[in-house]
Amino acid sequence: MKHFLLILALFVLSATNLVLAQTSKAIEDFKPSEVNQPGKAFPQVNSEGRVRAQISAPEAKLVQLDIGGVKYDMVKDEDGVWTGESAPQDEGFHYYQLNIDGASVPDPGTKFFYGAGRWGSGIEIPAHDRDFYAMKEVPHGLVSELNYFSPLTQSFRRCFVYTPPGYETSTDQRYPVLYLQHGSFEDETGWPGQGKANLILDNLIAEKKAVPMIIVMDNGYAYEPHENSDGNSRPVSVFEEVMISEIIPMIDARFRTILDRKHRAIAGLSMGANQTMRIIMNNLGVFSNYGGFSGTSNYPSSSEIDPATFLDGKFDDGKKVNEQIDVFWLGLGTKEPEPFPGSVGAFRKMLEKQGIEYVYYESPETAHEWQTWRRSLHEYAQRLFKKN
């Protein structure tokens, strides 16, 4: 018995080593990431989705590639250049950074993206379905930066406005509008940047799969001004008020929108899904379409929802919700960690109990990341503004 256990242990150990050895041996088909800075050879990605980073740091003692919550030691060559690679990453876009002798810094090889509360490096693992957000020879809409002063927050704010191809010349046409929000520790650059919202719509419109629409991407952080200087109290969010009484009137005055609830949609990812669900349920006279990408307003709870009390009973009359909302859409990645599957699952159970019609989409093999949200927008946008 003792011998058997010893042999078993050795077998397990050697099998483990074998797996480790195989894991660390990367297939040598690395290519520069598509979001590298012009002319930069590194970082690179191989067909397994491994990321290989490289940086010159001749005097450094320890350089690490920090991606997906794991720090991978890099190795220095005789010229002082450090190289190292990660385990395979999921398809799509990821934030990451380098650690040089304890300093966390962006990799100077990549373009920079705002997420995780900072402007930092990004990497693109080519996805099998990347065609839907590829830059193609189709008519391209504009993404316009709009700066405005917000009286409610007493601050200058900014949104990006996608106008579809033909908007500038078809001056008699008016368009429906999707208000599309980012997640926590992200900002208004997320959807037009790593989210590729403009390219997703350009391609869908070229294929006649989506109605030409305007998309407004604003910043979900908006606070009352007098709270900003008071360190003892939690800042009071006025994002809903900014959306309803500042952003929408400004967009309706400045762009050729269709001025009714049937032609307005609101959607968001994660924190944005939570925020926008509250906004539509409080303002059913303003919007008739909702999209929740990897989030719902019961977050982070996975407990059973009581529709009589949840969001002040806004889902209590299921028939009325069905009458008022044209598209109620939820999406989630199959690899998302808790509490997302639990809280979205509890929310879906409530919808089903109430007889509320909704669409549910699962993004295969993606986590709480941008590939889930690109796919969600791609699916969601095709359903919008098609009911009369």
Added chain:
Amino acid sequence: MKHFLLILALFVLSATNLVLAQTSKAIEDFKPSEVNQPGKAFPQVNSEGRVRAQISAPEAKLVQLDIGGVKYDMVKDEDGVWTGESAPQDEGFHYYQLNIDGASVPDPGTKFFYGAGRWGSGIEIPAHDRDFYAMKEVPHGLVSELNYFSPLTQSFRRCFVYTPPGYETSTDQRYPVLYLQHGSFEDETGWPGQGKANLILDNLIAEKKAVPMIIVMDNGYAYEPHENSDGNSRPVSVFEEVMISEIIPMIDARFRTILDRKHRAIAGLSMGANQTMRIIMNNLGVFSNYGGFSGTSNYPSSSEIDPATFLDGKFDDGKKVNEQIDVFWLGLGTKEPEPFPGSVGAFRKMLEKQGIEYVYYESPETAHEWQTWRRSLHEYAQRLFKKN
């Protein structure tokens, strides 16, 4: 004599030390730079224009602040946080980076800007005249990102288009256009980013000092596709052809422009000044206004220009040039290094010899940097499109 020299040497040394000590003692009124990432306390700038950077790098041996061509050693505290400051910098915007044990990386405290051939850190030294590019409660135009396929280069290219306040709603109005180019190792993000072209025009238009105009900011690097893969031959620039046969027709088709030469201007900074001077002189049927900010087409030569041969004799008939060009404008910073003052000076001598009318502006106390070019645009834009 020996003693005298020794005493003199000691005196000089101690005086030098005194100067060094004074130089290194900064006035303690540092404030976070206005182009820091949200919530980041460093880098900071004081009233002398010194930059103080800070980064945690507990295991590092040497960390330096690398700005204005000088590397300043930073000092580590007991928590492993490095802090250090530069000598006073000129007013305005500067690119910079950190060096951590030999690795050149962006400072994670700042937003990132494209210049010097990379996306990297930037710092803003508050200028005495910063009001003219400040974000104010005035009507704001849009800055629109326009992606397009360029047959000449067989590539996707991008420009940013500023449309003035009122453009979206005054649909009967047509506007003049300024084509505005960046410098070498910069790109189409320079003018709408660190150049603040949109804010400069928003403010000028609000004060009725400039005519409402469209500004098109494209990328000055454009090469024939077959040259890209051939390492032995120098890539052939086709930027002029792209400007004339791709960009301008696209802008005229998509935006409400005034379709004649009197209502088109072209300007650029440094490399862009050189490029755009060639473009206007080769295409006087297309443009009637020129702006050269810190550059001319005789760059880098300071030699006397022979108008009979320079640019194929385009300046040989001064009277004709005066008839054809409404505004011929040149600008330079008083602290610019050679060859800029020499080559611009030689060019001005040629203009004067030929009797060609031009405006010359000097930006006080600025070098070959963005504060010179912000001021140049501010001065230049006020003169445009005012002749009948």
